[in-house]
Amino acid sequence: MSEISEGLLRKKCKPCEGGEKPMTPTEIGHMLKGLKGWKYTDGMVQKTFKFKNYYETMAFVNAAAWISHREDHHPDITVGYNKATVEYMTHAIKGISENDFICAAKLDALFDL
Secondary structure, eight states: OOHHHHHHHTOOOOOOOSOSOOOOHHHHHHHHTTSTTOEEETTEEEEEEEOSSHHHHHHHHHHHHHHHHHHTOOOEEEEOSSEEEEEEOBGGGTBOOHHHHHHHHHHHHGGGO
16 A cells, blocks of 8 residues: 555545635646556546456445445446446536545555455
8 A cells, every 4th residue: 555545544535615726637646646546537536446246346336335425525436247437526626636535545445454
């Protein structure tokens, strides 16, 4: 686990009502270096998680929903039989914020349990 992801795991998402500036491409690139498999595409931070079967996929989706609810920061999730693609973007600022990376790190941590 990288120092970046370890630091993000200790944080909690902050309420975002707008007025905050989105992260710059340089800031986004720096954060992505600390998260395995995540990329910045179409204005969102995204990753596709792969599983053995539908049961494991849905267990992950349910865990992701629980984490998102606790952080009050909700992704778009596309579900297939053995994969789920998670996309984060902070809608209030129409861009990427630290909240997106906090949640990404917490989803990655599910695989370390």
